Amino acid sequence: MADRRLQVFHAVAKHGSFTRAAEHLFMTQPAVTFQIKQLEEHFNTRLLERGHGHISLTPTGELVLAYAERILGLSDELESRVSELTDELSGAINIGTSTTIAAYWLPRLLESFKRRFPRVVPRVVVGNSQLTEDRVAARDLDIGLIEIVSDQPAVERFSAAQDDLLVICAPTHPLAQATLLKAEDLIEHPFITRDPGNAIRELAEQFFEAAGVPMTEINICAELGSLATVKHLAAEGMGYAIASRAAILRDLREGKLVGIPLEPRLFTPLEVIIPRDKFRSRLITTFAEHACAELTEMAATVAERASEQGLG
Structure with missing residues (x-):
């Protein structure tokens, strides 16, 4: 619901790169460039300084970023509150996962969640556990599925299996x-x-x-x-x-x-992590609970099959 130009500007400022912002937003780089140009024309001033492969904020850009973060946060909270009142989970959830979990645990977890909540759109980013933990701590991701026990104070962890x-x-x-x-x-x-x-x-x-x-x-x-x-x-x-x-x-x-x-x-360990201080929508809470339950059940199945193969 928030202005798309603000969403794109926020992503570029946060990632320090048009390319990384485009990847995060699932957009093309020319589309990102166009949205930034539109926002700068709206305010009739430059918001970003570009040069030598590096992007920095102008003083006006710093001001716009501060307001953009507040506006986007309120927009997310509004969407979640309305969704909760209508009792139907919907919208996108940004999930980070380790490579092993992505390959061998995530497919069944997502399938069962989508069957329950077909209007939810999972957006999955795969990386190693440390990278995923860092991105959750930085609030770039709503939730992480990792194989390390997180000790980051900005992250809340749930041990699944x-x-x-x-x-x-x-x-x-x-x-x-x-x-x-x-x-x-x-x-x-x-x-x-x-x-x-x-x-x-x-x-x-x-x-x-x-x-x-x-x-x-x-x-x-x-x-x-x-x-x-x-x-x-x-x-x-x-x-x-x-x-x-x-x-x-x-x-x-x-x-x-x-x-x-x-x-x-x-x-x-198979751990579910979420940002500790971020506004927590019912969608994030529900997915975290579902992930913990599914990982626990799947781990029991793996142990049973391993026992049958002499690896119990």
Whole structure:
């Protein structure tokens, strides 16, 4: 309901980039540029200084941004209040999620939510857990689904469930016959790790350090942001990796990978986070509650299937 020009200006000012604002708003960059030009013509003054790939606010732009934040906040609250009175959830919800949750937990979660509330439009941004946490703390996202326990004061967290982390490797790998693996068992073998900021990378590093094995002794052969690529390299015998149990059940069933529990057991948390001080609409509250319930139920199903495959 708020002026679209203000929405676009707010996004550009917040992201410091026409390109990033366009991605956030699901618009083209020329459309963003046009909206900013229209707003500057309306006020008959320049609001943004552009130069050398950097955007900054003029003094007038600072004033307009302050009012834009208040206007957009009130607009969101109005939409939510009216929706609550009509007893029908609708509108967009901005969701951030880690790559593993996006691939293996989110599809069913969104499907069940959309069946209950068909007029809600989920807008999903996928990144690693640290990036998602930071964007929720900055109020760029309404809700986050992550695999780390957040300690940011600007974030409120709800623990939904947890999933086992397992060593994965090809059936022909020297580690494949083990029933349990300690940190010292892994030192001599090439390790396929994840990208910085990834929750499983952080948990793996904590696992080694807790066992007194410094990361300098670990033979890292690749750092990858894609779980699919991690699994492919592991299946091809390039090394071992550590992955969430939910992410590998199909690969285990098809015989592409072997999964071995760690000793001591290592778990990845499944957390739902929301901005602590942001106005909380019924839509955000309802989605958070739904996400917690669905993740809990799905984690129980994964554990049951894993038990059937001898990984309980």
